[in-house]
Amino acid sequence: MTTDPKVVADYSTETVTAVDGLPLFCRRWDPASRAAASIVVVHGLGEHSGRYVHVGKFFAEAGIRTIAFDLRGHGRSPGRPVFVKRYAELASDVDCVVKYFSGGPTFLFGHSFGGQLVLWTAQHFQLQIVGLIVSAPWLVLANAPPPWKLFAAQKLNGVIPGLRFSTGINSQRLSRDQAHLDSLEDLNLLHKFVTVRTYLEAINAAAEIMSVAAINFPILFAAGDGDEVTSSKAAEDYFKQLSAPSKSLKIYRGLLHELHNETEREQVLSDYVEWMKSILQNRFP
Secondary structure, three states: OEEEEEEEOOEEEEEEEOOOOOEEEEEEEOOOOOOOEEEEEEOOOOOOHHHHHHHHHHHHHOOEEEEEEOOOOOOOOOOOOOOOOOHHHHHHHHHHHHHHOOOOOEEEEEEOHHHHHHHHHHHHOOOOOOEEEEEOOOOOEOOOOOHHHHHHHHHHHOOOOOOEEEOOOOHHHOOOOHHHHHOOOOHHHOOOEEEHHHHHHHHHHHHHHHHOOEOOOOEEEEEEOOOOOEOHHHHHHHHHHOEOOOEEEEEEOOOOOOHHHOOOHHHHHHHHHHHHHHHHHHHOO
8 A cells, every 4th residue: 555645636646556456546634623434435437536635625525535546557557558357356346445434334436447346346246335325327328329339349359348438428418507517636647448348348247236136234325316317217227226225316307427527416415414423323323
């Protein structure tokens, strides 16, 4: 572990070493007084923790220590961009970061591909957490590619798994607040493509998740019914089937894919905080 004592934009930075030795870049926000809990943030495909600075600050001001890290091949973490040999490598990284920052009650928050990843990880690892927040999870894409593209990807995976293709997602489909999106950190580190291998790994992971509608932790599902990236209906349908110690669902009318970057983001983040506080009160009265 290395620590950078310099505080930038109300956060500190450090690295956590993954199981295979790869250093994972982390941003950390600490409350002014003792933290009531911690939360680890897992970003979406092609993005990074710099797009969650306002989220970390908001949670920290509510008394929750926040850690957002860059997945391997994303942001400031090394690795082949948006490429993973096996999905389990990413899940192991999530588990590693959660363990490193454990000590007191810890939540896990994942958005989009990150939402898919935290669900899969929760089903396959013994996570040291007290609850999950899943935002616009990639279970089913709102506009799934035609079957021939999936067939082509499967063929290419055995020959050139690192082949890149555009996600076709522009910022207008993420949030209605373009000025806010333009103000986020490290915009030059965004990737607007996915590799063949990673795409297929994600598709398979989503199928696995939906085949096992059970999670061993309290969970909050959140989605916008205006989402044009991932299917809010698929998320809602999965939620209805899901078995969990406790579960809550928030569908935000008219909001797009990135709820935490929408014009109503303060309300969304406040809802997340209130849910975490309710879990803490029930678990630690």
